[in-house]
Amino acid sequence: MKIKDIGEFGFIDRIKSGCLIREKDVIKAIGDDCCVFRNSGRLVSLLTTDMLVENVHFLRDTIPPFKLGRKAMAVNFSDIAAMGGTPKEAVISIAIPDTIDMEYLDSLYDGMRAIAREFDVNILGGNTTSEPEHLVINIALIGEETEDQVLYRSGAKVGDIIFLTGQVGSSAAGLDILLHKRPIDTFTALIDAHLDPHPQIAEGRIIAGSKLAHSLIDISDGVASDLGHICDESKVGAFINEDKIPVNDIFLKYLEKYNLDFERLALHVGEDYILLGTAPESSQEALGKALKAKGCQFFVIGKISSEPGIKLIGRNGQTRQIRISGFDHFRREEQ
Amino acid sequence: MKIKDIGEFGFIDRIKSGCLIREKDVIKAIGDDCCVFRNSGRLVSLLTTDMLVENVHFLRDTIPPFKLGRKAMAVNFSDIAAMGGTPKEAVISIAIPDTIDMEYLDSLYDGMRAIAREFDVNILGGNTTSEPEHLVINIALIGEETEDQVLYRSGAKVGDIIFLTGQVGSSAAGLDILLHKRPIDTFTALIDAHLDPHPQIAEGRIIAGSKLAHSLIDISDGVASDLGHICDESKVGAFINEDKIPVNDIFLKYLEKYNLDFERLALHVGEDYILLGTAPESSQEALGKALKAKGCQFFVIGKISSEPGIKLIGRNGQTRQIRISGFDHFRREEQ
Numbered sequence: 001m002k003i004k005d006i007g008e009f010g011f012i013d014r015i016k017s018g019c020l021i022r023e024k025d026v027i028k029a030i031g032d033d034c035c036v037f038r039n040s041g042r043l044v045s046l047l048t049t050d051m052l053v054e055n056v057h058f059l060r061d062t063i064p065p066f067k068l069g070r071k072a073m074a075v076n077f078s079d080i081a082a083m084g085g086t087p088k089e090a091v092i093s094i095a096i097p098d099t100i101d102m103e104y105l106d107s108l109y110d111g112m113r114a115i116a117r118e119f120d121v122n123i124l125g126g127n128t129t130s131e132p133e134h135l136v137i138n139i140a141l142i143g144e145e146t147e148d149q150v151l152y153r154s155g156a157k158v159g160d161i162i163f164l165t166g167q168v169g170s171s172a173a174g175l176d177i178l179l180h181k182r183p184i185d186t187f188t189a190l191i192d193a194h195l196d197p198h199p200q201i202a203e204g205r206i207i208a209g210s211k212l213a214h215s216l217i218d219i220s221d222g223v224a225s226d227l228g229h230i231c232d233e234s235k236v237g238a239f240i241n242e243d244k245i246p247v248n249d250i251f252l253k254y255l256e257k258y259n260l261d262f263e264r265l266a267l268h269v270g271e272d273y274i275l276l277g278t279a280p281e282s283s284q285e286a287l288g289k290a291l292k293a294k295g296c297q298f299f300v301i302g303k304i305s306s307e308p309g310i311k312l313i314g315r316n317g318q319t320r321q322i323r324i325s326g327f328d329h330f331r332r333e334e335q
Numbered sequence: 336m337k338i339k340d341i342g343e344f345g346f347i348d349r350i351k352s353g354c355l356i357r358e359k360d361v362i363k364a365i366g367d368d369c370c371v372f373r374n375s376g377r378l379v380s381l382l383t384t385d386m387l388v389e390n391v392h393f394l395r396d397t398i399p400p401f402k403l404g405r406k407a408m409a410v411n412f413s414d415i416a417a418m419g420g421t422p423k424e425a426v427i428s429i430a431i432p433d434t435i436d437m438e439y440l441d442s443l444y445d446g447m448r449a450i451a452r453e454f455d456v457n458i459l460g461g462n463t464t465s466e467p468e469h470l471v472i473n474i475a476l477i478g479e480e481t482e483d484q485v486l487y488r489s490g491a492k493v494g495d496i497i498f499l500t501g502q503v504g505s506s507a508a509g510l511d512i513l514l515h516k517r518p519i520d521t522f523t524a525l526i527d528a529h530l531d532p533h534p535q536i537a538e539g540r541i542i543a544g545s546k547l548a549h550s551l552i553d554i555s556d557g558v559a560s561d562l563g564h565i566c567d568e569s570k571v572g573a574f575i576n577e578d579k580i581p582v583n584d585i586f587l588k589y590l591e592k593y594n595l596d597f598e599r600l601a602l603h604v605g606e607d608y609i610l611l612g613t614a615p616e617s618s619q620e621a622l623g624k625a626l627k628a629k630g631c632q633f634f635v636i637g638k639i640s641s642e643p644g645i646k647l648i649g650r651n652g653q654t655r656q657i658r659i660s661g662f663d664h665f666r667r668e669e670q
Contacts, residue, residue, distance in 0.1 A: 138428045
């Protein structure tokens, strides 16, 4: 069945069930010009939006629609996590080429609803349209947080430790497998990391709630680029230690097998959707303990310095400046 | 200059100035993972999103980028107007083919910032990406309103009058001129109505503040389709009088010149972005007075009935059922 068989309004009827995950404080969900919900009043609102475009962010034949739906939501959830907030209400815009089957779309929305349920987020509305060729998904997401807990990119201070809340590089390696059509072999975990990232809302809440960190961002463009954003906004520089970058064994096995560059895949590609933050050195132990107590990870990879730029201290002890560049959608040097 | 000459982050730097229209209660605008702003607490939030896709919603060679920017914002403002609310904070996602010049994009954002200033709306963030072929713009907009003033599609009651806050059909005629590449001649006003619609925030606020209306929607899909939405959501039907449909003389002159059907262009195409509402007959005079006192328009075009469907009472006195169909992006019967 194609979407033209049921039309725009038939499609909306089909996708709207199961979208209201949490009824409290929602006055109007899908079905009017806007959705309407009550403010908490004592919290501040966070608002973020992310667009996924076919052949730019994903290839339709390498990601199942259910996982694409999850990922489209996950990348937005991750932006809320990167401020330390809690995601609450989402609206979805979708532009659909008429070659796409209704079954594909059902599965896409099943994925979005599944991750929405997992994180207690409502899908409250959106916009559906046709597109001549490429599937385009845009999600706007509102989150909330107490004002004094919000963590910005601009808070890093000279002397801060730089930490990560998970391993990096697996998503980049997964993308590499897909782009080069390499055999999946024993590398399923890398593909999964790329196709089905897990937004770190819990980690963000722990870090924000602890009030121990100075700045926070999520790894979407790559460690180099995202740490670069923190340095830019905080007007500082950074050192990172190559041997402290947390990666897993499967990632290292993959690099070895295809003779790929560690720095490029671990630091310059991104889409890990873990968190990178900075905190005073005196808070390092308490912050690590707070995260680990809840089963979360904590790796210290370097330090904020007053010198501009990001320097990598290599395994050989030599220090080199690294380019602050991740995925730039218009320049595309890295991918 | 192309966008690849300055890159994604250069582009963001270029567009972000002038986007913070109203600083009060904004804690973080463009430049972090999310924007952050204070809730008013005593109001409810409205959230809407709309996507414009090249070759679906607009042809790049028929609308100047400045007007496209205005219109992309205007259609979202209109959704807030259709609930009686006030638009406050916007985030913009844009997918840009690399054939587009930087000058085009500057002008597009100039248009968005111009209408944002006009309506005191902040542009607080967004997302930029490339697109293989088509320009895609998605805007998500938050508005606010006191809870007891929000007007829904679902409030219409049998016996209500049906009103419009402006003339219809001009936008449809303007689109017709552009699609058929007809000479503009004396029809500039029709083109303007299509390319540069004026969202009726003032009208929406007056209607909501008066507490005299039962339901409200904006004319995006066409009177037939949008009144159809009110009837569906309110579980009622409607009669409308053909000779009461407000249109202007230029529209009539255009229909006559090209021998076009009144009903199709006045009722089935849409994009007028005026408001259609219902109110008890006893409120008709007061509501009309309240709108006209502020220089707004008010036309009563029919009545809500208990019989399902929409019936058109023709100029000849004969009544016929009209199809409840406007622009369906997947069926596209009408355009």
